[in-house]
Amino acid sequence: xxxxxxxxxxxxxxxxxxxxxxxxxxxxxxxxxxxxxxxxxxxxxxxxxxxxxxxxxxxxxxxxxxxxxxxxxxxxxxxxxxxxxxxxxxxxxxxxxxxxxxxxxxxxxxxxxxxxxxxxxxxxxxxxxxxxxxxxxxxxxxxxxxxxxxxxxxxxxxxxxxxxxxxxxxxxxxxxxxxxxxxxxxxxxxxxxxxxxxxxxxxxxxxxx
Numbered sequence: 001x002x003x004x005x006x007x008x009x010x011x012x013x014x015x016x017x018x019x020x021x022x023x024x025x026x027x028x029x030x031x032x033x034x035x036x037x038x039x040x041x042x043x044x045x046x047x048x049x050x051x052x053x054x055x056x057x058x059x060x061x062x063x064x065x066x067x068x069x070x071x072x073x074x075x076x077x078x079x080x081x082x083x084x085x086x087x088x089x090x091x092x093x094x095x096x097x098x099x100x101x102x103x104x105x106x107x108x109x110x111x112x113x114x115x116x117x118x119x120x121x122x123x124x125x126x127x128x129x130x131x132x133x134x135x136x137x138x139x140x141x142x143x144x145x146x147x148x149x150x151x152x153x154x155x156x157x158x159x160x161x162x163x164x165x166x167x168x169x170x171x172x173x174x175x176x177x178x179x180x181x182x183x184x185x186x187x188x189x190x191x192x193x194x195x196x197x198x199x200x201x202x203x204x205x206x207x208x209x
Contacts, residue, residue, distance in 0.1 A: 005167045015057065015058060015061040015063075015066065018057075018069075019053075019054055019057050020068070022057075022070075022071035022074070023050070023071075024073045025071035025072065025075070026050065026053050026074055026075045026078070027046060027050065029071070029072055029075035029076070029079075030045075030046045030049045030050065030075050030078065030079055031046060033049075033079040034046055035077070035080070045082055048082050048087060048088070049078035049079050049081070049082045050078070051073070051088040052077075052078035052082060052087075052088050053074040053075060053077070053078035055088050056069075056074055056077055056078065057069045057074055069181075081143070083125075094101070101142075144197070144198070148193070148194060148197045149161070151193075151197075152193075156186065156190075158176070159172060159176055159183070159186055160186075160190050162175065162176075163183075163187060163190070167182045168186075169184055169187070
């Protein structure tokens with residue numbers, strides 16, 4: 001007879017429960033402290049600061065000063081540590097361009113290529129995620145396409161972005177309350193305009209039947 005395997009229960013230290021009670025307040029203060037950051041960068045800063053606050057509270061408990069571990073104080077301390085590039089559990093290489101410590105010390109920052117707005121500029125995703133597009137062409141497109149879009153009217157710019165995402169003509173027409181024929185016409189106009197912007201000869205539109 002094979003004896004069943006008993007699952008070991010993880011035992012958390014007593015201070016862990018006290019920290020979890022303070023955690024919502026700490027996270028709320030950290031989100032305010034890092035409100036100038038965007039998207040994943042903000043989430044990563046908050047997560048790193050939570051780990052920092054947890055470590056700081058653990059040290060207070062070991063020193064018998066747990067009564068000094070107020071959530072707002074822990075949040076401010078953790079936010080300052082993260083802002084200074086101090087991370088929990090890993091050293092910082094000042095020569096590593098991806099190190100927050102190096103970026104702060106040398107006064108530069110690294111921006112993600114796949115960072116996108118929630119509402120606009122989603123057309124960048126198709127270029128970034130396309131492995132067949134050479135890096136040089138990606139860079140040129142990221143510089144030229146926004147400049148070309150800025151020359152369009154507000155409505156045409158939104159239509160062009162929607163078409164750039166690969167949406168079908170019918171769906172775009174329904175979204176902007178236009179006929180499918182008008183969207184097809186705009187698609188041809190956008191193509192000719194883009195070719196002209198890039199210095200290429202615009203395609204000759206077929207004569208209407």
